[in-house]
Amino acid sequence: MTSIAHDKPTQPLLEVRNIVKTFGGVTALSGVTLDLLPGEVLCLAGENGCGKSTLIKIISGAEKPDSGEIIVDGISHSSMDTTNAIKNGIQVIYQDFSLFPNLTVAENIVLTSAVASRRHTYSQRAARPAAQAIVEELGLKLDLDADVEQLSVADKQLTAICRALVSDARILIMDEPTTALTHTEVERLFIIVERLRARGVGLIFVSHKLDEVLKISQRVAILRSGKNVVTDLASTLTPRTIALHMTGLELDESRNISELPPESGVVLELDRMSLEGAYQDVSFTLRRGEILGVTGLLGSGRTEIAESLFGVVPHESGIIKIDGSPVRIHSISDAIKAGIGYVPEDRLTQGLFMDKSIADNIIAGSPDEHATRLRMLDLRAVRETIQALFARLRVKAPNVQAPVRSLSGGNAQRVVLAKWLARRPRILMLNGPTVGVDIGSKAEILGILRAEAAEGMGIIIISDDAPELVACCHRVLVVRNGRVVDILEGDDVAIDTIREKVAA
Amino acid sequence: MSAISLSLPTRLSRLRGANNEGVLALVLLALIVGMSIANPVFFTLPTAFSILRSSIVPLIFALGVLMVIISGGIDVSFAAIAVFAAYTTVQMHQNGAPDLGLVAAFLLALLIGASLGAINGFLIARFRLSTLIVTLGTQGIFKGALLTYVGSRYVADLPDSMAAVSTTNLFAVDTASGGAYLHILVVPAVLMAVGLAWVLRYTMFGRSIYAIGGDVEAARRAGIRVVRTQMVVYVIAGTMAAVGGMIYVIMERSASPQILVGSELDIIAAVVLGGASIFGGRGSVLGTTLGVLLVQVIFNSLILAGVPSAWQRTAVGLLLILGVGIQAITSRKSSRAKVMDETIQKQEVPA
Numbered sequence: 005m006t007s008i009a010h011d012k013p014t015q016p017l018l019e020v021r022n023i024v025k026t027f028g029g030v031t032a033l034s035g036v037t038l039d040l041l042p043g044e045v046l047c048l049a050g051e052n053g054c055g056k057s058t059l060i061k062i063i064s065g066a067e068k069p070d071s072g073e074i075i076v077d078g079i080s081h082s083s084m085d086t087t088n089a090i091k092n093g094i095q096v097i098y099q100d101f102s103l104f105p106n107l108t109v110a111e112n113i114v115l116t117s118a119v120a121s122r123r124h125t126y127s128q129r130a131a132r133p134a135a136q137a138i139v140e141e142l143g144l145k146l147d148l149d150a151d152v153e154q155l156s157v158a159d160k161q162l163t164a165i166c167r168a169l170v171s172d173a174r175i176l177i178m179d180e181p182t183t184a185l186t187h188t189e190v191e192r193l194f195i196i197v198e199r200l201r202a203r204g205v206g207l208i209f210v211s212h213k214l215d216e217v218l219k220i221s222q223r224v225a226i227l228r229s230g231k232n233v234v235t236d237l238a239s240t241l242t243p244r245t246i247a248l249h250m251t252g253l254e255l256d257e258s259r260n261i262s263e264l265p266p267e268s269g270v271v272l273e274l275d276r277m278s279l280e281g282a283y284q285d286v287s288f289t290l291r292r293g294e295i296l297g298v299t300g301l302l303g304s305g306r307t308e309i310a311e312s313l314f315g316v317v318p319h320e321s322g323i324i325k326i327d328g329s330p331v332r333i334h335s336i337s338d339a340i341k342a343g344i345g346y347v348p349e350d351r352l353t354q355g356l357f358m359d360k361s362i363a364d365n366i367i368a369g370s371p372d373e374h375a376t377r378l379r380m381l382d383l384r385a386v387r388e389t390i391q392a393l394f395a396r397l398r399v400k401a402p403n404v405q406a407p408v409r410s411l412s413g414g415n416a417q418r419v420v421l422a423k424w425l426a427r428r429p430r431i432l433m434l435n436g437p438t439v440g441v442d443i444g445s446k447a448e449i450l451g452i453l454r455a456e457a458a459e460g461m462g463i464i465i466i467s468d469d470a471p472e473l474v475a476c477c478h479r480v481l482v483v484r485n486g487r488v489v490d491i492l493e494g495d496d497v498a499i500d501t502i503r504e505k506v507a508a
Numbered sequence: 509m510s511a512i513s514l515s516l517p518t519r520l521s522r523l524r525g526a527n528n529e530g531v532l533a534l535v536l537l538a539l540i541v542g543m544s545i546a547n548p549v550f551f552t553l554p555t556a557f558s559i560l561r562s563s564i565v566p567l568i569f570a571l572g573v574l575m576v577i578i579s580g581g582i583d584v585s586f587a588a589i590a591v592f593a594a595y596t597t598v599q600m601h602q603n604g605a606p607d608l609g610l611v612a613a614f615l616l617a618l619l620i621g622a623s624l625g626a627i628n629g630f631l632i633a634r635f636r637l638s639t640l641i642v643t644l645g646t647q648g649i650f651k652g653a654l655l656t657y658v659g660s661r662y663v664a665d666l667p668d669s670m671a672a673v674s675t676t677n678l679f680a681v682d683t684a685s686g687g688a689y690l691h692i693l694v695v696p697a698v699l700m701a702v703g704l705a706w707v708l709r710y711t712m713f714g715r716s717i718y719a720i721g722g723d724v725e726a727a728r729r730a731g732i733r734v735v736r737t738q739m740v741v742y743v744i745a746g747t748m749a750a751v752g753g754m755i756y757v758i759m760e761r762s763a764s765p766q767i768l769v770g771s772e773l774d775i776i777a778a779v780v781l782g783g784a785s786i787f788g789g790r791g792s793v794l795g796t797t798l799g800v801l802l803v804q805v806i807f808n809s810l811i812l813a814g815v816p817s818a819w820q821r822t823a824v825g826l827l828l829i830l831g832v833g834i835q836a837i838t839s840r841k842s843s844r845a846k847v848m849d850e851t852i853q854k855q856e857v858p859a
Contacts, residue, residue, distance in 0.1 A: 066729075087731050102729045104722035106789030107715075115719060116730040118712060126715045 015078060017042050017206040018063070018094070018175050023072035025058055032058040033230045035072070040175060040206040045197060047209045047217040047238070050227035051250050051442040052414055056210050059227070060177055064096040065089040076175075090120050095168035096177045101160050105153035109163050110135040112152050117171040138166045142196055158189040165196065169205075176200065177208040182216055183439055186302040186468055187503065194220050212442050214243035215471065226250055251444045259474050259497070261295070262458055268292040270328070271462040272431050274313075277322030282308035283486035286322070290431065290462040295453060297473040297497075298466045299506055300483035306466050307349060309483065310433045313464075314346035315339040326430070345429035347420050349436050349466075356408050356420060363390045363404035365419050370427040393422040397452060414438075414445025421452060432456070433464040438472055450476045470502040482506055528783045528835060532798040536805065543809050550812055553681055553688035560690065563804045564697045565756045567797060569775045570782075571704050572748035574796045577779055578708070579741050580721040580788025581639030585628060586775070587768040588650040589746050590753025592658075593620040597754065598763040599659050601667040610669040617750045624650055625746015626739065633738035647769070654765050663763040670754075674761045693755050700748065705793035717741060721788030773821070777828040778803045783835075803827070 016039040025033040033055045040046050050056050061067040063074060065084030074081045076092045084094070103112050111128070113135040118126060132148060139146050144162055152163060161181065168176055182190045197207060197220055211217045217224065218238050225235040226249040233249045272290040277283070283305035290296050300306040312319040315336045323330050331342045339346070356365055367374065367386050374389065376382045394404050397418040401411060408419055417437065424432055437453070438446040454476055457463050467473055473480050480497050482490040482505040490505050544551035569586055576583040597617045601607060608616065624646070631642045665671070676692040708714035716737045719727045728734050757763045782799025784791025806827065807820055815823075 086729070090731060096729075098729070102723065102726035104719050104726055104789070106722035106785075107718060111715070115715060119716070119731045124712055125710055126712050127710065 014041050016040055016075075017077065019075040020059070020063065021073045021075065023059065023062055023074075024070045025055075025062060025067065026070055031230055033062075033069070036227065036230065036232055038225055038232070038235070040208060042174070042204045042206050043201045044223065045201065045207045045209055045221040047211060047221035047224040048227065049211070049214070049217065049224055049246055049250055051444050054227045054250070055230040056227055057179075058230075060096060060179065060208075060210065063089070063175075063177065064094055087120060090116070090171055093172055093174035094177070095171060095173035095175070097161070097164045097168060097179065097181065099180045099183065101164040103152045103160055103163060103167075106151065108149050108151055109146055109155070109159075110148040112163055113138065113148075113166045113170055116167055120171060134170060135166065138170050142166065142169070142199055144196070157184040158186075158192070161185070161193070162196070165200075169200075173205065175206050175208070177210070179210045180212070181209060182211060182213055187506065188301065190216060212446075213469075214246050214443065218243065218246075228252060247443045250442070260454070261476060261478050262293070262454065264291060264293055264478065268294075268460070271326065272313075273323075273325040273328075275323040275325070277309070277312065277319045277324065279308060279312055279317065279319045282312075282317070283483070286483075286488055288481055288488060288491065290464060292460050292462055293457050294478045295457050295463045295465060295476050297477035297480035298464060298483060299468065299470070299473060299480060299502060301506060302468075304483045305486035306483045307435060308486075310346060310435055310464065310466055313339065313431075313433060314344055316346075340427070340429075343430035345424040345427060345432040347424060347432070347434040347437060349439075356416060356423075358409040359407055361405045361407055362394065362399060362401055362411070362419055365408050366390050366393055366404075366422045366426055369423045373427055389426050393425055397422050397425075398448065414441040414449070417441055417445070417449060418452075421449065425456065429461070431462045431464070433466065435466040436469075437465060437467065438469065446472070470499040473497070473502060474499055484508070529792060529795045529798060532782065532795060532802065536798055536802050539802070539805055539809070543805070543812070547812050550809070553683050554686055555808065557688045557690045559801070559804050559808050560694055561759075562807070563800050564691065564693050565752050565759070566775055566778060566804065567697050567800045568700055568748055568752035568755065570779050570796050570800050571700055571793065572745035572752070573775055573779050574782070574784055574791050574793065575704065575708075575717060575741055575748075576639070576745050577776075577784045577786065578721045578788060578791045579717045579738060580724065581632065581738075581741075582776070582786070583628070583643045583742075583745055584640065584772050584776075585624075585643035585647040585650060586745060586749035586752075587770070587772050588647040588654075589621050589624045589749040590756065591765055591768050592624060592650045592654045592753075593617040593750035594753035594757040595654060595663075595763050595765050596620055596658050598663050598666060598670075598757060602659075602663055607667040607669055610673060613667065613670060614751070614754055617754045618747050621746040621748070621750025621753070622743050623746070625743040625749070628746065629739040629742030632742065633735040651765070651769055658765070660765055662766075664761075666757065666761060666763065670758050671761060674758045691759070693759065696751065696755070700751070701793050701797055708793065713737065713740065718789055721785075721790070723789075773828075774803060774824050775800075777824050780828060781831040786832075 018040040020036065020038045022035045022037060023033050024031075024035055036055065036059055038059070048056050048059070058067060062069050063084065065086045065088055068083040074084055076094070081088070084092075104115070107115070110132045114131040118131070135148055139148065142165070144166070146159060146162060146166070152160060155163065165176075181193060185193060200207060209217060209221055218241065221238045223235060224238050224241055224246060226233045226246060228250060268291050270289045271292045275287050277286045286309055288296070298306050298309065308317060311317045313324070313333065315333045315338050318334045324333055325331070326342050331338070333339050333342060333344075357368065360368075367390060371381060374382050374385045390404055399411070399418045399422070400415050408416055411419065434453070438449055441449065450472065453463055453465070465473065465477060474497055477497060480492040480502060481488050482492065482502070484506075492501060492505070549555065569590070572586055573583055594617055597613050597620070600616070628643055628646055631637055631646070632639050666674070673692065677689040678692045678694060679690055681688045708717065716727065716732045719730065719732055720734055720737060724734060753768065756768065760767070778799040779791065779796050780786055780799070781802060782791065782795035782797070784796065803824060806823055810820055810823060811817070
């Protein structure tokens with residue numbers, strides 16, 4: 005059974021057969037087989053570390069397999085190299101897009117194909133029309149003369165797509181294409197994907213957002229521990245069954261919130277907090293033990309509200325009360341003193357020291373909490389905190405001395421969490437806590453947050469991810485144009501309601 | 509927004525140039541006008557020609573440094589390479605070799621410069637070492653090797669073929685304030701500047717340098733041969749340093765192993781003032797040329813103003829911090845303004 009409407013058998017664009025790859029004794033892939041038809045979107049799903057990235061690297065020529073074959077247009081290759089892959093029409097759009105921030109959009113689009121054709125001279129005047137043509141063909145709005153570093157994430161991605169198509173890509177592999185995009189931007193991307201399919205391009209999507217994956221892809225291939233588990237039509241799968249195949253465990257993404265005891269008091273209260281140009285008259289309360297969701301479009305002011313509460317961009321007017329008494333938050337240290345913690349959006353650049361060990365990162369934010377009377381570090385307390393959090397958050401690493409850079413996204417996020425939990429904040433704000441995290445880790449992170457809330461912490465989750473908000477938030481604030489336009493409670497906390505209110 | 513309010517900033521930003529070349533040209537102009545008013549001696553052809561003359565060697569060095577900086581590196585060994593190449597060439601003649609003639613002498617120096625540059629390139633590209641550390645190391649090695657193996661004496665008489673060039677002028681003009689002479693060696697400097705500008709803009713090699721400076725990993729993924737490109741960059745930088753060294757020796761009419769090394773800061777400052785980003789990926793020949801001229805005009809002004817020459821270094825240091833500081837602050841401001849702008853635009857467009 006194929007997903008293509010015609011009955012005549014279509015030759016696959018790409019087939020990989022029995023790919024085996026080991027890294028110094030560790031088997032990353034043990035006989036993976038896959039095929040991709042023209043005009044289809046194949047989703048490659050699996051938990052972090054299941055071998056997806058390795059498989060992509062082998063297809064794109066960045067790694068050589070130990071055995072197996074890669075068949076493009078019926079021609080078998082025992083391995084690829086980068087140039088050969090591009091010549092065969094294989095293009096990867098990496099999560100970081102691999103664009104040149106200092107060059108213009110037009111040059112970014114054409115440079116790779118110019119390199120591949122081994123030309124010696126370069127002409128801006130000839131390059132621009134070529135870039136223009138592809139941009140217009142896809143019906144995009146891109147400023148060709150802007151430097152890429154000035155673009156939004158969505159536009160960077162479109163630039164990367166255009167670049168791939170200029171090199172006549174017929175096999176387009178996209179690594180986490182929707183992670184950094186808002187809901188509207190994702191829908192725009194999907195329109196482009198449909199146009200690509202119509203051109204006969206085959207796409208492989210790697211994504212953790214299962215509901216999106218199911219919407220756009222025709223087939224889903226699931227890997228677990230370097231092996232194929234299932235390859236099936238998307239129409240026959242649900243997020244639940246995919247999660248089951250990925251983890252081998254039954255995971256629950258449904259709503260699971262604890263009943264707040266009526267006596268649990270208000271820990272945070274905002275009264276008409278405003279910051280010119282960012283948000284206006286924001287008022288809400290957060291109770292002890294409550295998980296409050298904050299959602300809205302990118303640029304709606306949702307991040308700025310959190311950053312003001314954490315003192316990054318101080319608010320201009322309004323009152324912030326903690327445990328009933330007004331506090332002044334004008335700097336990060338004010339916020340920390342008031343017992344507020346913040347896990348930023350971009351955990352990799354803002355939250356962690358990537359080359360330091362897990363242990364150092366866990367303790368980095370709380371030297372004061374682990375000081376002896378003489379203001380020296382209490383090493384025993386430090387060790388205890390590290391071990392306790394390492395075990396409690398179940399960070400998957402050989403030991404606490406492993407550098408954070410070696411961890412997968414889900415595990416790195418747990419270290420950020422551990423860093424904040426080590427301070428024992430009264431209020432913890434998390435911005436996109438599970439962005440780029442696989443479904444197993446996501447469920448565990450949400451579980452950790454529920455447990456912390458149950459012990460009396462007030463938690464604010466800023467997120468785009470409606471299912472995640474529904475799964476764990478007591479109430480959800482919807483922010484639009486810098487104002488809180490809705491506070492959803494009870495049965496209103498539902499995926500469709502949230503999406504509807506956000507986009508309204 | 510009206511069409512005019514849209515096009516004016518675009519027009520202004522085009523005038524400003526990608527690397528603030530316009531601003532730099534304005535500062536240079538203001539300085540020249542100011543100096544001319546303060547001291548009429550300044551605004552004469554002899555002064556202009558003498559500033560051009562003193563810019564020849566710094567410009568050639570700066571072009572090599574510019575290329576390295578665009579590629580994301582930094583080179584502090586160019587002065588050592590320059591001395592090594594030039595002094596060795598002169599010393600060959602001292603030790604009894606026949607006068608090679610100008611062309612052959614230059615070829616020999618270029619070969620030496622290219623080889624030393626290749627050492628830098630090999631260490632940096634092949635082993636992915638920090639460019640600052642490698643060139644700091646090779647700077648010491650090159651100078652030490654020069655003193656140990658080639659010689660340490662001051663040479664006062666150059667080979668005749670080289671000495672002859674030192675007194676050749678492109679043209680001489682008699683003015684009221686005395687004779688104005690434009691030295692012949694501005695020609696190679698201008699040719700090299702034009703040549704490098706062309707290479708950077710119109711060749712794949714040039715664009716690859718920008719790409720590598722922008723993001724090495726992305727360059728590798730795009731199929732750019734990073735190691736080879738970096739090797740070539742350092743070989744060319746070494747060669748250009750050798751040309752600069754030869755011209756310096758010719759214009760000074762003497763050679764000593766103690767020259768040039770120690771003046772690297774002036775050159776790097778001029779390049780960075782010229783808008784090249786110390787983080788790589790940005791910079792232009794025009795900006796670098798303006799930066800070199802600016803530094804030379806300031807030196808000249810200080811001398812005319814009677815400021816002791818010891819203060820020149822202080823002036824360059826100040827200029828560097830001021831110039832780069834202002835650039836950094838304006839770019840931070842404009843990026844913040846842009847974020848706000850985007851936020852507002854997004855709010856205006858109904859989703």
